Amino acid sequence: MFDDLRDLYQEVILDHGRRPRHGARLAAFDASAKGDNPMCGDRVQVFVRHDGGRIGEVGFEARGCAISIASADLMAEVAAGCSDAEIHDLAQRFRELARSGAAAGDDAAIERLRPLAGVHEFPSRVKCATLPWHALLAALDGKGEASSE
Amino acid sequence: MNVTTRPALLDIEAIRAEFPILQQQVRGRTLVFLDSAASAQKPRAVIGAMVQAMETQYANVHRGLHWMSERTTEAYEGTRDAVARLLNAPDRHEIVFTRNSTEAINLVAHSYGRGVLRPGQAVVISEMEHHSNLVPWQMLRDAHGIELRVAPVTDAGELDMAALEALLADGKVGLVAITHMSNVLGSYTPAERIAALAHAHGARVLFDGSQAIVHRRVDVQALDADFYAFTGHKLYGPTGIGVLWARRELLEAMPPFMGGGDMISSVTWERSTWAEVPHKFEAGTPAIIEAIGLGAAIGFVESVGYEAIAAHEAALTEHALARLSAIAGVHVLGRAQDRGGVVSFTLDRAHAHDVATLLDRQGIAVRAGHHCAEPLMRRLGVDSTARASFGIYTTQAEIDALAESLLRVREFFA
Numbered sequence: 001m002f003d004d005l006r007d008l009y010q011e012v013i014l015d016h017g018r019r020p021r022h023g024a025r026l027a028a029f030d031a032s033a034k035g036d037n038p039m040c041g042d043r044v045q046v047f048v049r050h051d052g053g054r055i056g057e058v059g060f061e062a063r064g065c066a067i068s069i070a071s072a073d074l075m076a077e078v079a080a081g082c083s084d085a086e087i088h089d090l091a092q093r094f095r096e097l098a099r100s101g102a103a104a105g106d107d108a109a110i111e112r113l114r115p116l117a118g119v120h121e122f123p124s125r126v127k128c129a130t131l132p133w134h135a136l137l138a139a140l141d142g143k144g145e146a147s148s149e
Numbered sequence: 150m151n152v153t154t155r156p157a158l159l160d161i162e163a164i165r166a167e168f169p170i171l172q173q174q175v176r177g178r179t180l181v182f183l184d185s186a187a188s189a190q191k192p193r194a195v196i197g198a199m200v201q202a203m204e205t206q207y208a209n210v211h212r213g214l215h216w217m218s219e220r221t222t223e224a225y226e227g228t229r230d231a232v233a234r235l236l237n238a239p240d241r242h243e244i245v246f247t248r249n250s251t252e253a254i255n256l257v258a259h260s261y262g263r264g265v266l267r268p269g270q271a272v273v274i275s276e277m278e279h280h281s282n283l284v285p286w287q288m289l290r291d292a293h294g295i296e297l298r299v300a301p302v303t304d305a306g307e308l309d310m311a312a313l314e315a316l317l318a319d320g321k322v323g324l325v326a327i328t329h330m331s332n333v334l335g336s337y338t339p340a341e342r343i344a345a346l347a348h349a350h351g352a353r354v355l356f357d358g359s360q361a362i363v364h365r366r367v368d369v370q371a372l373d374a375d376f377y378a379f380t381g382h383k384l385y386g387p388t389g390i391g392v393l394w395a396r397r398e399l400l401e402a403m404p405p406f407m408g409g410g411d412m413i414s415s416v417t418w419e420r421s422t423w424a425e426v427p428h429k430f431e432a433g434t435p436a437i438i439e440a441i442g443l444g445a446a447i448g449f450v451e452s453v454g455y456e457a458i459a460a461h462e463a464a465l466t467e468h469a470l471a472r473l474s475a476i477a478g479v480h481v482l483g484r485a486q487d488r489g490g491v492v493s494f495t496l497d498r499a500h501a502h503d504v505a506t507l508l509d510r511q512g513i514a515v516r517a518g519h520h521c522a523e524p525l526m527r528r529l530g531v532d533s534t535a536r537a538s539f540g541i542y543t544t545q546a547e548i549d550a551l552a553e554s555l556l557r558v559r560e561f562f563a
Contacts, residue, residue, distance in 0.1 A: 002561055005510055009503075009561070018498070018562075040502060041519040041526070041533050063532045065500035066562075122506065 007118035008125070009066065012074075017066030022076035026059040035135030035146040037127050042068050046076075046135045055079050055087065058136065065128055071116055072132035078109040084140045091133045098129045158457035165542045167192040167449070178512030181547045186332055186360060186491050186538030187516050189385045191446075198445035199387065199438050210437055211411055211428075225437050228444030229427075235447050236377060236394050237368040243400065245393040245427040246435055250359040251281040253378035253393035254326070256430060257355055258285035260403040261324070261376075268294030270323040273316050273352070275300045275308055275338070276528050277331040280521040282357040286326060296321070302528065306334040306483025310342065317350035325354045326376075329361035333520045333536065334483035335466070335491035337361065344373040353399070359383055363540070364462055364489040366455040369394055381439065385541070386446030390439035393430070400426040407432040450541075458541055462490040465539045465548060472552040478559050482529055490539035493520070496555065499562040501533040507558045508535075513551055 002009075029047040036043055042064035049056045058076035062069055075094075079087060094113055097103035101120040103110055119129045131146075138146035165171050168190050173180050182190060202224060208217035210225045233241040247253040262285075266272070272286050272295055290297040300313040308327070316322065325347040330337045340356055347354040355376035358367055362379045369377050376399070381390040395403075405412055405423055409432035414422040423429040450458070469492050473479050478497040496504050505517035516536045519526045526532065537551055 002507060002510060002557070005507060005561075008506070014562070039518070041523065042502075065502035067503070125502070125506065128502065 008122060010115040012115045013066060013070040016070040016073040020069055020073035022059050022073050024059050025061055026057060031139040033135050033138035033144055033146055035131045037131050042128060042131055044072055044132050044135050046132060046139050048139050055082050060132065067119060067125055067128040068131055071129040074113055075132050075136060078112050087136065087140060091137055094133055095130055098126050159453065159461040161544055164453065168542050169193065171542060175512045176510060181513040181550050183537040183547065183551060184514045184516050185540035188382045189540050192385055192449050194449045195386055195442045195445045199442040202438055202441045209434055221437060224441050228440045231444045231447045232392050237370050238394050239370060240397050242426050243394055243397050245430045246440055247391040247393055248389055249391035250357060250378045250380040253391050254282050254357065255285045256393055256406045257376055258289045260406050262289040262295065263293050264404040265402055266295055266323045271296035271298050271321045273298045273300055273322050273325045275327045276302045277334060277522065277525045278328055279332050279357065282326055282328060305485055306336045307485045308338045314346055317346060317352060320351055322350060322352040325352050327356060329356040329358045330489055332360050332491060333493050333522050333525055334485060335488040336483055336485035337487040337489060340372045360491065365459050375399060381443040381446060384446050385449060387439045387442040389436045390443045397426060405429050409433045453541060462539055465543055465545065466490050468545050469537065469548045472548055476552065476555055479555060482534060491536065493534040493536045495531055495534055496559060499558060501535040504535045504558055507561060508554055511554045513554055
C-alpha cells in the first residue's frame with residue numbers, strides 16, 4: 001500500500017522517530033537554541049555541550065512528526081565529536097540533501113543522514129527535516145532562536 | 150446509528166457533477182477532498198460567472214459613465230443584494246465587501262475598536278478562536294489599552310456560557326467577538342444566547358461566521374447580532390472576497406478603515422469627507438470579479454438549499470464520528486452536542502503530519518497541524534491534529550475511504 005512511502009519513511013526514520021536516543025535536555029550544556037516552524041507548529045530545542053573545543057554531546061526536546069524527531073536524533077548522533085566548523089559544513093550539505101536528494105561527500109556523517117534524502121520529493125516536509133539543523137546552528141552561533149522560514 | 154434512513158434531500162451525484170475538480174485524479178486515484186473547511190472547491194456556476202464577466206461585461210465599478218461600467222456595477226452591487234438576502238440583513242447598505250473574514254474582523258478591530266471602544270473597556274473572545282479572531286484583538290489591546298478577556302471552552306469542546314457570563318459581569322466589556330462554529334472542533338456556539346447575554350451586559354457582539362455560514366442558514370436579525378463576518382472561498386466562492394455585515398448605526402459611527410478612492414465624498418487639500426456606508430469602508434478598486442463569483446456561489450447554495458445541506462452534512466458528521474470512533478487508537482476531539490462537518494482527530498503513535506502524508510498517498514486530502522488555533526490546541530493538550538472537513542459534495546463513501554485508510558496508517562506506524 002505504502003511502498004512508495006518507504007523512501008520517505010525508511011525503517012531507520014520510523015525507528016528513531018519512535019524511540020529517539022538523544023531526545024532529552026542535557027544535564028549540563030553550554031549552548032542551546034530553539035527552532036520553530038510556524039507553519040505546522042513543530043518545535044525543537046537543542047542543547048550542546050562542548051568538550052575540549054569539540055562537540056561532546058547534543059540532546060534535544062522536540063514536538064513534531066516522525067521526520068523531524070528522527071532528523072534531530074540522527075543529527076545529535078553525528079554531531080558528537082565534530083568541531084563547530086565541521087557542523088556548519090555538514091549542515092550545508094544536509095540542507096542540500098533534503099532539498100535535492102543528493103549531497104556532496106561520502107563521509108560517515110552524511111551517509112548516516114542519507115535515509116532522510118527522501119524528503120526532497122515532499123516539498124511540504126523538507127522543513128521538518130531541516131528544522132533541527134537550523135536550531136543547532138543557532139545554538140553554535142549564539143542566537144537563541146531559529147526559524148525554518 | 151443508521152444514517153441511510155434519512156430522507157435523501159440532496160442529489161449528491163448531480164451536485165458532484167457541478168464541481169469539475171472532483172473528477173481529477175491525484176496520485177492515480179480519484180480525489181477524496183476532505184479539506185473544505187480550509188477552502189472549498191468551486192462549482193461551474195461560480196467559475197462560469199467569473200469567466201463570463203471578464204469575457205462580456207468587465208470595467209471598473211462606480212465611476213464609469215459607459216455601458217460596460219454600468220453593467221459591471223450592476224453585477225457587483227447585485228452580490229450585495231444577494232448577501233443581504235443570504236443573511237436576512239434589513240438593509241443592503243450594511244454589507245461591506247472585504248478580502249476575507251480576517252480583513253472584516255480587522256476592520257471592526259480598527260474602526261470600531263479604536264473609534265468607538267474606549268481604553269479601559271474590554272473585548273471578550275473565546276478559547277476556540279481562529280487566529281483571525283484573536284490576533285486583531287491582541288493588536289487592539291496593545292495599541293489602544295483595551296483589555297482582552299478569554300472565555301473558556303468546556304472539556305466537551307463547547308463554549309462555557311457560565312464563564313462567559315462571569316466575564317461580562319463587571320459591565321466593562323464593550324464587545325464580544327466569538328466564532329459561530331469552531332474550525333477545529335466543529336462545535337457551534339449558541340449565537341442567540343451569546344448575543345442576548347452580551348446585550349444584557351451592554352456589550353455588542355461579533356460572530357466569525359467563516360465556518361458556520363457554509364453549513365447552516367444564518368439570520369443576523371434572528372441572532373440579534375451586531376457584526377457578522379464570513380469569507381467567500383469557504384462558501385464555494387472565489388478567494389479574495391469576504392463580507393462584513395454590521396448594523397447601519399454602528400457603521401455610521403465608525404471611522405473609515407482605509408483611505409483612498411471610492412470611499413470619499415469629496416477631497417481637498419485641507420480635508421476629505423467620507424462616502425456613505427458601505428462605500429466608506431471600501432477604499433480602492435474592489436475585487437469585482439470575485440464579488441460576482443461570490444454572488445454566483447450564494448445562488449448555488451440557495452438553489453441546493455440550507456435545509457438539504459444541513460441534513461446531508463449532519464448525516465455525514467454522524468457517520469464520520471461513528472466510523473472514526475470505532476478505530477482503536479483514533480481519538481476524536483470534542484463531543485459538543487451541536488456540531489457540524491468538521492472532525493479533528495489524533496492517532497496514537499503517529500504525528501498528524503505523518504498521518505496526513507500517508508492519507509495523501511491514498512488520494513485523501515486532510516488538513517494537519519494547529520489549524521490557526523494554537524491556544525485551543527494547548528487547551529486540548531495536543532500539539533496538532535488531523536482534520537477531516539466536509540462540504541456539500543462529500544459522500545459517505547469518502548468517509549469510509551478515510552476510515553479504511555486510517556487503519557492502514559495505524560498499521561504503518563504500529
